[in-house]
Amino acid sequence: MAVCKVSSFRGALLGALLGDCLGAVFEGLNTTVRSVCQFLDRLDKRSKEGKDPLMYTDDTAMARSIIQSVLANKQFDTNDLAERFTEEYKNDPHRGYGMAVVHVFEKIDSGEYDNVFIPAKEQFDGRGSYGNGAAMRVVGIPLAYPSIQDTIKYAKLSGQLTHASSLGYNGGILQALAVHYALQGEQSKDTFLQHLLDHMQEVESDEKSCSDARALELGEFPFCNKLKKIKEFLEKGNVSQDNVVEELGNGIAALESVPTAIYSFLRCMDPVEELPQEYNNLQRTIAFCISLGGDTDTIATMAGAIAGAYYGEEQVPLSWKLCSEAYQDAELWGEKLHQLYSTRMQSS
Ligand code: R7I
Ligand code: MG
Numbered sequence: 001m002a003v004c005k006v007s008s009f010r011g012a013l014l015g016a017l018l019g020d021c022l023g024a025v026f027e028g029l030n031t032t033v034r035s036v037c038q039f040l041d042r043l044d045k046r047s048k049e050g051k052d053p054l055m056y057t058d059d060t061a062m063a064r065s066i067i068q069s070v071l072a073n074k075q076f077d078t079n080d081l082a083e084r085f086t087e088e089y090k091n092d093p094h095r096g097y098g099m100a101v102v103h104v105f106e107k108i109d110s111g112e113y114d115n116v117f118i119p120a121k122e123q124f125d126g127r128g129s130y131g132n133g134a135a136m137r138v139v140g141i142p143l144a145y146p147s148i149q150d151t152i153k154y155a156k157l158s159g160q161l162t163h164a165s166s167l168g169y170n171g172g173i174l175q176a177l178a179v180h181y182a183l184q185g186e187q188s189k190d191t192f193l194q195h196l197l198d199h200m201q202e203v204e205s206d207e208k209s210c211s212d213a214r215a216l217e218l219g220e221f222p223f224c225n226k227l228k229k230i231k232e233f234l235e236k237g238n239v240s241q242d243n244v245v246e247e248l249g250n251g252i253a254a255l256e257s258v259p260t261a262i263y264s265f266l267r268c269m270d271p272v273e274e275l276p277q278e279y280n281n282l283q284r285t286i287a288f289c290i291s292l293g294g295d296t297d298t299i300a301t302m303a304g305a306i307a308g309a310y311y312g313e314e315q316v317p318l319s320w321k322l323c324s325e326a327y328q329d330a331e332l333w334g335e336k337l338h339q340l341y342s343t344r345m346q347s348s
C-alpha cells in the first residue's frame, strides 16, 4: 500500500466541501458550461468582499457526522452514527435533505426502535431507498480505514442506516472504493477502473443485490455495467455532455450519479475542450460535474472527494475554499483522519 500524504486527506475533504457548496448554487437549474465558469470566476472577487460563505447542504452535514463519529469512537459504532445523523437533522433541518430520508430520522428520534437499521428498511414500502445519500456522505470512511475490507464493510453499514436498498448502499461502497484508490496516488485510468470493477463484481453478486436489481428491472450487476460504460466513454474520447447525462445520468438515484462522478474525475485527468485551459484537474472536475446539471451538489461533492484525494490540497483554489462554509473543519479533520489512517496502517 502506498504511503498517503496529509495533503490527500485535506484535499479529499476540501474537494467534497467545495463540490457541495458550489454545486448547490446550480442544483436543478438549467446550466451551461459558460454560466458555471462565469460563476466560478467571480469567486475570487466574492472572497475578497467578505460576503457570507456559500452554505453546505445535507451532503456535507451527513459527511461531518460520519467523520465526527469515526474520530470519536475506537470501533465503528452504528448507534452513535444514527444518533449523530438524527441530532444533526433536528438541530439544522434546512440543509436540503432528501424528501424520504427525514422519516428515518423521525423514527430514530421517536425512541421506538431498538434496532437502528429498521427505519431504513421501512422506506418505500419495505424496498428501502435507492437515493444517493449513502454515497454523498461516505468520504470519511475510506479516509479512516486503510483496509479495503473495512472500507467496504463500514461504507455498507453507514449506508444501511438510511438506505436499505442495495441500489443505495452499493453506491456508497463504490464511492468509498473510488476515494480509497484515489488516495493510493498516480495510476492509469484503466487500472483505477479495473480495481473498482473487480470489487463491484463481488459486491453485486450477492443474493440481495441481484434481487433488488431484478425488482427494479435493471438487469444484473447494474453498477458494474455503468463502470463498463465509463470505460467505453473514456476510450471514445470526446463524449458530449448530453450523452453523459443520457447514459450515466445526473439524477438523485445512486445508480444515476455515482458512476457519473467517477467518469467526471477520470475524464478531467485530461483537458476538456469546453473548460478554461488555466483550470487545474480539480477545478475542471468540479466545473464539469456542475455543468452536467441535475443533482449538481451531490455529483460535484463525490467527484470533488475523489479528485481531492488524488491531486491533494495543492489543487484547491484559495478563493473557492474561502467562499465555502466551515472549510477550516475540513482542514483540521483531514489531518486527524490522516493520523488515524496512518496508525491503523502501522498496526495492520
Ligand atoms: O438519498 P437521500 O439521502 O437523498 C440525497 C439527495 C442528494 O441529492 C442531496 O443533495 C439531497 O438533495 O437529496 O434521500 P432519500 O429521500 O432516501 O432519496 C432521495 C429521493 O430519491 C427520494 O426523495 C425519492 O424521490 C427517490 N427515491 C425513490 N423513489 C422511488 N422509489 C429513492 N428511493 C426510491 C424508491 O425506492
Ligand atoms: Mg444536498
Ligand code: MG
Binding pocket: 027, 096, 097, 098
Ligand atoms: Mg435536494
Ligand code: MG
Binding pocket: 027, 295, 296, 297, 298, 299
Ligand atoms: Mg444533491
